[in-house]
Amino acid sequence: MIETLSVILLxxxxxxxxxxxxxxxxxxxxxxxxxxxxxxxKGPTLPDRVVALDLISILLVALLTLFALSxxxxxxxxxxxxxxxxxxxxxxxxxRFMLRSGRSYARFNSSAEEDAP
Numbered sequence: 806m807i808e809t810l811s812v813i814l815l816x817x818x819x820x821x822x823x824x825x826x827x828x829x830x831x832x833x834x835x836x837x838x839x840x841x842x843x844x845x846x847k848g849p850t851l852p853d854r855v856v857a858l859d860l861i862s863i864l865l866v867a868l869l870t871l872f873a874l875s876x877x878x879x880x881x882x883x884x885x886x887x888x889x890x891x892x893x894x895x896x897x898x899x900x901r902f903m904l905r906s907g908r909s910y911a912r913f914n915s916s917a918e919e920d921a922p
Contacts, residue, residue, distance in 0.1 A: 838864045862892030
């Protein structure tokens with residue numbers, strides 16, 4: 806399985822313990838990306854989906870950083886930085902949209918909120 810992953814990842818140039826750690830990080834971040842995508846698709850509320858989308862963008866930044874580390878191409882770090890900035894702006898925009906809509910996105914309403922006039 807490790808050999809297949811290294812072929813997919815364009816034969817990482819790292820050897821020894823660092824190469825194994827980078828490969829392990831690739832596998833775990835990819836697994837987290839799959840789980841976050843599931844939450845994005847199945848999230849019961851809009852805030853769940855916004856958090857999942859933010860998590861996906863962070864995981865993509867992590868993948869770009871790992872790829873820059875394994876391939877020794879520094880341009881991927883620039884792309885990771887730009888993606889992080891754009892993802893932050895997108896999260897802020899979605900949060901402002903949720904605030905301006907005036908809708909309650911809570912899953913459960915407490916009895917104190919229901920009794921209030």
